[in-house]
Structure formats: structure tokens, C-alpha cells
Amino acid sequence: xxxxxxxxxxxxxxxxxxxxxxxxxxxxxxxxxxxxxxxxxxxxxxxxxxxxxxxxxxxxxxxxxxxxxxxxxxxxxxxxxxxxxxxxxxxxxxxxxxx
Amino acid sequence: xxxxxxxxxxxxxxxxxxxxxxxxxxxxxxxxxxxxxxxxxxxxxxxxxxxxxxxxxxxxxxxxxxxxxxxxxxxxxxxxxxxxxxxxxxxxxxxxxxxxxxxxxxxxxxxxxxxxxxxxxxxxxxxxxxxxxxxxxxxxxxxxxxxxxxxxxxxxxxxxxxxxx
Numbered sequence: 001x002x003x004x005x006x007x008x009x010x011x012x013x014x015x016x017x018x019x020x021x022x023x024x025x026x027x028x029x030x031x032x033x034x035x036x037x038x039x040x041x042x043x044x045x046x047x048x049x050x051x052x053x054x055x056x057x058x059x060x061x062x063x064x065x066x067x068x069x070x071x072x073x074x075x076x077x078x079x080x081x082x083x084x085x086x087x088x089x090x091x092x093x094x095x096x097x098x099x
Numbered sequence: 100x101x102x103x104x105x106x107x108x109x110x111x112x113x114x115x116x117x118x119x120x121x122x123x124x125x126x127x128x129x130x131x132x133x134x135x136x137x138x139x140x141x142x143x144x145x146x147x148x149x150x151x152x153x154x155x156x157x158x159x160x161x162x163x164x165x166x167x168x169x170x171x172x173x174x175x176x177x178x179x180x181x182x183x184x185x186x187x188x189x190x191x192x193x194x195x196x197x198x199x200x201x202x203x204x205x206x207x208x209x210x211x212x213x214x215x216x217x218x219x220x221x222x223x224x225x226x227x228x229x230x231x232x233x234x235x236x237x238x239x240x241x242x243x244x245x246x247x248x249x250x251x252x253x254x255x256x257x258x259x260x261x262x263x264x
Contacts, residue, residue: 001105001108001109001112001152001218001219002217002218002219003217003218003219004210004211005112005116006149006153007206007207007210007211008207009116009119009120009149010206011203011204011206011207011210012120012203013119013120013123013142013146014202014203014206015199015200015202015203015206016120016123016124016126016127016199017123017127018195018198018199018202018203019127019195019196019198019199020126020127022194022195022198022199023127023192023195023196024127026132028132028135028136028178028181029127029132029135031174032126032127032132032135032136032139032174033126033127035139035143035171035174036123036126036127036139036142039119039142039143039146040206042146042150042162043146043149043150044206044210046150046153046155046158047153048210048213050153050154050155050219050220050222051217051220054154054155054220054222054224055224055228055229055232057155058155058157058158058224058229059229059232059233059237061150061155061158062158062161063237063240063241063244065158065161065162065165065166066165066244066247066248067244067247068166068170069165069166069169069170069248069251070244070247070248070250070251072170072173072174073170073173073251073254073255074251074254076173076174076177077177077254077255077258079177079181080177080180080181080258081258083180083181089181
């Protein structure tokens with residue numbers, strides 16, 4: 001087993017997420033695609049950290065996972081409110097929301 | 100590591116990678132957002148397995164408990180409340196495929212250019228040492244994370260109460 005194999009998986013997962021984040025119009029689908037990219041980044045971070053600093057990489061990964069949970073906790077209610085106000089999750093119509 | 104263990108590890112890596120990538124494809128291509136959120140859960144589970152294979156058992160457990168167990172489940176239940184949503188932006192689909200491939204290549208090139216590679220080292224990190232590092236050296240980021248999670252809890256209560264008529 002080599003670290004490069006993990007890099008390849010992370011790169012492919014990141015590419016799939018990037019495709020979804022750019023191509024979709026729905027805020028929910030964009031968020032899901034961004035989460036795919038997060039999973040790729042986490043795998044990449046830990047694969048790199050296994051060679052240059054396992055402990056620091058582990059601590060950073062724990063922080064990143066906790067903060068991503070917070071990010072979803074903020075973003076999903078915003079999407080729910082957007083759906084309540086506009087009746088859709090289409091990001092091209094998000095400018096019609098009032099503050 | 101014995102040869103049989105090495106083969107088993109490679110098989111596990113291949114299986115988990117295929118599940119992660121396959122679920123990722125389902126998440127971006129399926130019509131229903133609920134299935135996409137569930138597929139994200141499968142991707143998260145597979146990535147946790149890959150993290151465990153790297154030697155970070157505690158991070159894998161944390162990823163499963165916090166990310167897949169709480170966050171993705173929260174997302175699935177939220178998505179259930181919404182109706183059918185808009186589809187792809189067809190005009191951007193081709194550009195986004197090209198962009199995704201280029202991003203993947205850049206991602207890989209960054210890894211290759213740093214020169215970090217080779218055979219996976221075995222990792223044995225004592226959890227007590229991690230806890231000591233958190234408290235001694237990383238107390239401020241830890242405080243910020245706790246504050247942000249507390250904010251999310253308050254926000255959840257506000258959202259659950261809804262608007263007053």
C-alpha cells in the first residue's frame with residue numbers, strides 16, 4: 001500500500017464533488033457536492049499527515065470534522081428558510097430573498 | 100505486516116474506494132435529493148474506513164459518529180421536508196466536467212510536487228497524548244469549536260420553534 005493510492009482516490013472524489021458543485025442549481029445538491037469535496041480533502045490531509053506529522057494531522061482533522069458539522073448546521077437551516085420564503089432551493093432565485 | 104494482511108488491506112482499500120467513488124457519483128447524478136444525501140452518508144462511511152486503513156482509528160470513529168451519524172442524518176431529514184428541486188444547469192455541465200478533471204489533476208500534482216509518498220508508515224498515536232495536546236497547545240481553537248457547536252445548538256432551537264404568527 002502506498003500513499004499515492006490515497007491521493008488518487010481523494011483527487012477523483014474531489015473532482016466528482018467539483019462537478020456537482022458547479023453543475024447543479026439546487027442549493028441542497030451544491031451543499032452535498034461540497035461535502036463530497038470535504039471528504040476528499042480530509043482523506044488527502046490524513047494521507048499527507050501520515051508521513052510528515054501524524055499527531056498534528058490527527059488534531060487538525062478532528063477540528064475540521066467538528067467545524068464542518070457546524071457549517072452544515074448553519075447552511076441547512078438557511079436552505080430550509082430559503083425554501084419557506086421562495087418555495088424553491090434554486091440558487092439563481094436566491095437574490096429575491098430579503099434580509 | 101504479513102503478505103496475507105497486505106493483500107487483505109489492498110482489497111479493503113479497493114472496495115472502500117469503489118464504494119466512496121460510486122456513492123459520490125450517485126450523490127451528484129441522482130434525481131432525488133434524498134437519495135443524494137443518503138449516498139453522501141455512504142461516501143462518508145467509506146472515507147471513514149479509508150481513514151481507519153491509514154491508521155487513524157480514532158479519527159475514523161469520530162468521523163462516523165459526528166459526521167455520518169449526526170450531520171449527514173440531519174441533512175437527510177432536512178431534505179425530506181423539501182419538494183422536487185431544479186435540475187442541472189445544462190449550459191455549465193460540459194464546462195464543469197472539464198473543470199472537475201482539471202481540479203483533480205491539480206490536486207494530484209500538488210501531492211506529487213511535495214514529494215510526500217511511498218509506503219504507508221504504521222501510526223500509533225496515544226489518545227492521552229492527543230488530549231494533552233488539545234488542552235496544552237490547542238486550547239483556544241478548542242474553545243472556538245465548542246462555542247461554534249453551542250451556537251449551532253441555539254440555532255437549531257430557533258429553527259425548530261419556527262416563525263411566530
